[in-house]
Amino acid sequence: xLSFKTNRFSLRRIDPQVExxxxxxxxxxxxxxxxxxGINPTMTLMEIKEYIFSKNSETNCFLxxxxxxxxxxxxxxxxxxxxxxxxxxxxxxxxxxxxxxGKGVAQETITELMKTLNKDLQxxxxxxxxxxxxxxxxxxxxxxxxxxxxxKTMCLEFKDLIKTIEI
Numbered sequence: 001x002l003s004f005k006t007n008r009f010s011l012r013r014i015d016p017q018v019e020x021x022x023x024x025x026x027x028x029x030x031x032x033x034x035x036x037x038g039i040n041p042t043m044t045l046m047e048i049k050e051y052i053f054s055k056n057s058e059t060n061c062f063l064x065x066x067x068x069x070x071x072x073x074x075x076x077x078x079x080x081x082x083x084x085x086x087x088x089x090x091x092x093x094x095x096x097x098x099x100x101x102g103k104g105v106a107q108e109t110i111t112e113l114m115k116t117l118n119k120d121l122q123x124x125x126x127x128x129x130x131x132x133x134x135x136x137x138x139x140x141x142x143x144x145x146x147x148x149x150x151x152k153t154m155c156l157e158f159k160d161l162i163k164t165i166e167i
Contacts, residue, residue: 003064009066009074011065013063013065014073016049016052027075029043060080062082062113064077074095074097075094077091077092077093077109079113082117084122088125090126091113091127092129101136102136110144114158126155127155128141128154128155144156145160
């Protein structure tokens with residue numbers, strides 16, 4: 001699973017040797033993005049490239065860019081760690097382009113990622129780390145069927161996902 005499509009988006013591995021990562025860098029430097037855990041105003045392009053190379057080389061991780069019209073990078077989605085023994089996975093998402101926030105990107109891309117991971121790797125339990133103050137994310141995840149498991153963790157079993165979407 002290196003790439004797939006949803007109704008509106010293409011998701012694929014980010015190639016740091018080919019991609020223009022300027023927008024990605026600006027998302028991670030923007031201190032107004034308070035819910036992004038990796039905010040670092042001094043981050044460099046080389047640090048982003050090293051991060052992407054590292055994630056792309058890990059066997060228990062998928063770091064995918066979210067693209068509109070196949071080439072406009074609006075965010076990332078990551079599955080890590082993918083635990084094929086316990087059939088669990090943590091998912092993280094970053095919608096970097098502000099005009100795409102609140103447009104259903106998270107719901108559409110996370111749902112498709114979970115369906116793909118379930119089909120290809122039999123992953124059946126998914127976790128998200130969520131800041132309790134990020135009400136927009138909580139609304140989106142709750143709409144998908146995620147429930148609170150602990151103070152900062154939401155969880156969804158695949159059998160519950162199929163109750164809320166048409167496969």
